[in-house]
Structure formats: structure tokens, C-alpha cells
Amino acid sequence: MRASTPEHWQRFWDQAEAIDLDEVYDNDGRLVREITRLLDLERRGDLQGVRILEVGAGSGRDAVALARAGAEVVTLDYVRGSLDLTVRAAGQAGVSVLPVCGDGLGSPFADGTFDVVFHQGLLEHFRDPVPLLRDNVRILKPGGFLVVDVPQTFHYYTVGKQILIALNRWFAGWETQFTVGQLEQLMAARGLEHVRSYGDWMVPGLWYRALRKILVTRLGWKLPMRPEPVPLLARLGEKWRAWFGRRRLALYTTPTIGIIGRKPSPAADR
DSSP states (O other): OOOOOHHHHHHHHHTGGGSOHHHHHOOTTHHHHHHHHHHHHTTOOSOTTOEEEEESOTTSHHHHHHHHTTOEEEEEESSHHHHHHHHHHHHHHTOOEEEEEOOGGGOSSOTTOEEEEEEESOGGGOSSOHHHHHHHHHTEEEEEEEEEEEEBSSSHHHHHHHHHHHTTOOTTOSOOOBOHHHHHHHHHHTTOEEEEEEEEOOSSOHHHHHHHHHIIIIIOOOOOSSOOOOHHHHHHHHHHHHHHTTSGGGGGTSSEEEEEEEOOOHHHHO
16 A cells, blocks of 8 residues: 655656646635634734745645735645645745745644645645644744634545545645544643534535546546536525534534634633
8 A cells, every 4th residue: 555655655746747637636725714804803904924834735725825915825845846836836826835845743833823824635645643633833923823624424435435545546645634623632632722623515415526537547437526506406405405404413524624722822821
């Protein structure tokens, strides 16, 4: 079984030109929406002057979007390939994102540096997630927010992923997954106040994405990543998601889940 080593990920990013990054890393702006909504609730008005760190740079799309909104964004990754891709995306967008090559288990930042620390699709690659979360909390300012986004256990996506991992065919090597309860317990154990748990079903759904992948690789047919929706079905789907999405049960049906925790401020301890 392949391990998620720096060498593995460097090879992955070396092939970035041949990879459909929309297919692998697209989250439909989920992290940007959650962070923007979070700071709006804090009545900050905009992201100007907000210091944000993304741990695990990925394709850089979230970091670039947040920088475009005015935040001071740093990306941390332990391979140059991902950071180079982020810098290229930032340059094309005309914004500045500071790339830092380092290990998220012991990041090269002082205590209390960032207003927001976030990562998507990262925590599941660690057999022991505690050291990563501990360092995330260390570099947060008091009152700062940690946003963690991971695969959800009870979903057919997870079943398919685990089969591919067993066959040594999963692109990311070994990884695990979490329930929302497990994620909340991990954050609470690090001393964070629970702000919000969320889930995302993805639109279009995984069935369409899988069909698109098969047709592209087997027949060379290129389907749009986001097909034109059927108006009636789209309206019904939106109403269903709006109703069911408010229920705790919904968080056990989505392929991905996330949690937002807040680092207590000294004033809150008095």
C-alpha cells in the first residue's frame, strides 16, 4: 500500500498538467464560503487584514480566492510542487499568496500568528491526527478559528475509496475518514470551542462525477464538469437540501464534512 510521503506527492504534482484538478480538488468554493460566512458573522465586514493559513496547499484555488477577497494568505506544504502551482495560480489572478515549504506537524510560525487556519483533505492522511491539530491551535491567535474539512465515514464514496486503497489504486495512498462526532471530539480535546459543523453533498453529485470520469478515460467523451441543470429538479433539490441540511442526520449522509472551532481568548477564561 502506497504511503502519503513527500516523494509520492511531489510525483503527483509533477503530473499536474495531465491531472483534471477540477475533478480531484474542486470543492465548489465550500471552504471559501465557510470562512467568509464565519468572518461576516464576526462583523469584520471584509477580509482586509485577516491573516489566513492554508495547511496543505493543494491546487491553491482556495488560497487565491481568499487573497482576492483581501486576506493576507500563507500556504504551507512540505512539497514544492503544490506550492509552485499555488504561486502560479496567484500570479494569474493578480494576487499575492506567500508560499512556505514546511511540515504541518511543526510549522515554522510563531504562536498566535493567524486569525484563521484551515485545511481540506489533509487530516485523513495522518494515522495520528493529534500532532497536526495541536500545531494548528498553537499558531492561532486567541479568538482565531480552525476549519477542518475531511471525508465522511458513512458514505458510498468512502466504500469505493477503501476498495481502491486495498487494491493500491487510490491516488493519495493511504487515508482514513471521520464521523462528525469524531471530528468534534478531536477539536474539543484540543481546547477549541465548537462554532459549527457542516456537510456538503457536492453539486453535481458523485454519481455524475464518476460517470464523467469513466466516459473520459474509457471513451474519450468530455462531459461538462457542471452540466446545465433541469430547472424543476434543481429547485426541488435546493428545497430538499435546505430542509434536510438543517438536521444533524444530514452530516452522516454527505461525502465530506467539516468543523469550525474557535480558540478561546484570555478574556473568555476570566
